[in-house]
Amino acid sequence: xxxxxxxxxxxxxxxxxxxxxxxxxxxxxxxxxxxxxxxxxxxxxxxxxxxxxxxxxxxx
Numbered sequence: 001x002x003x004x005x006x007x008x009x010x011x012x013x014x015x016x017x018x019x020x021x022x023x024x025x026x027x028x029x030x031x032x033x034x035x036x037x038x039x040x041x042x043x044x045x046x047x048x049x050x051x052x053x054x055x056x057x058x059x060x
Contacts, residue, residue, distance in 0.1 A: 016030065016031060016035050017036055
């Protein structure tokens with residue numbers, strides 16, 4: 001099953017964290033850095049560190 005999900009991930013949109021361009025490739029064409037998924041982290045109501053993350057976000 002892992003091999004199959006890896007093939008599906010190649011078709012999802014990715015974003016470069018340096019130049020913020022969107023692409024389907026794993027490496028950005030503009031700056032040659034590895035791209036990241038545009039999906040947000042999965043939400044969980046049982047998140048142990050959510051309180052600290054929200055506190056950090058308010059203070060910075």
